[in-house]
Amino acid sequence: MTAKPQVLLIDAGGTIASVPDGRGVLVGRAGSAGLAAALPPVPYTLVERQAYAGLSEDMGFADALRIIDLAATAEGDTGLTGTVVAHGTDTMEDVAFLTDLFHGGAKPVVFTGAQRAPGAPGSDGMANLLDALAVAADPASRGIGSVIVFGGRILPAPHALKLDSSGPEAFGPHSAAIGRVDDRGMQLELLPRRRPAFARVQPDATVAVASLALGSTGKLIDLLVDGGARGIVVQGFGRGNVPAAVLFAMQRAKAAGVLLGIATHCIGGGTAPSYASGAALADLGAVPAGLLSARKLRLLLAVALGDGRDAAEAGRLAQGWLAPPPLTR
Missing domain, CATH: 3.40.50.1170 (L-asparaginase, N-terminal domain)
Structure with missing residues (x-):
């Protein structure tokens, strides 16, 4: 039996x-x-x-x-x-x-x-x-x-x-x-293309999501930095675009040692540096969500910042995870 x-x-x-x-x-x-x-x-x-x-x-x-x-x-x-x-x-x-x-x-x-x-x-x-x-x-x-x-x-x-x-x-x-x-x-029908797993760490709970809307300024970004956020994911427009005032606030956050991420409010299409603000964020080193939602990019950054890693190392880890995994035969 x-x-x-x-x-x-x-x-x-x-x-x-x-x-x-x-x-x-x-x-x-x-x-x-x-x-x-x-x-x-x-x-x-x-x-x-x-x-x-x-x-x-x-x-x-x-x-x-x-x-x-x-x-x-x-x-x-x-x-x-x-x-x-x-x-x-x-x-x-x-x-x-x-x-x-x-x-x-x-x-x-x-x-x-x-x-x-x-x-x-x-x-x-x-x-x-x-x-x-x-x-x-x-x-x-x-x-x-x-x-x-x-x-x-x-x-x-x-x-x-x-x-x-x-x-x-x-x-x-x-x-x-x-x-x-x-x-x-x-x-x-399909097997997912899986990425290497992270070692088990305590995610950094200070990583926050800031969602943009018409007329958004950089005030929320500044408040999150002042409140001790070690990472901020901005849920921007379109392909990951942000107003100039938000871009300036993100530049201030980067100078303060905060790990930045950029996502889109759209369900499909993902992020890409196709417009001026998106390109400026790429130059700033903001981690692009690609097809991940803002909530999921937040979790990725929280894990990357785990065990007290600094923003530079965590950014490299997150970018490495987001790289397309190899095809399997």
């Missing part, structure tokens, strides 16, 4: 584990959601652990690292095929990407969750969880890194974004999907 695949199931709170309060408003559960017991019979052996209880908007780096460290135990356990993390959707893309930065192993780390709470009409948590388990248990998923499985799609963590605040197909873009899960199981 063939042994059932063993999967580590991490309960990390979120809507999938939430409960209504006296007003019917969703709140975090105090203890374990008992997700394994709530599932129908599955062809896997589940090892369930709780890493976080609550809603994901309240999470910090310590909570994320607890999930990451627990998931890392699966890599060294020969009995486990992979990990599933049941997580809140609000910061799922952040924690999945942070996991990817530290995860260099072959076993998949699969994030999923719910948009509709347990017991609500059309609750999607158990269907997503079953899909995620199918990915984590399938030998073909080795090497995919950290992914989000939601609404039947498999999305690599660096490119997965929450695009819908309430609908069941919360994550996209669809063009980033590397496969699907359906009634035939996992259908993997």
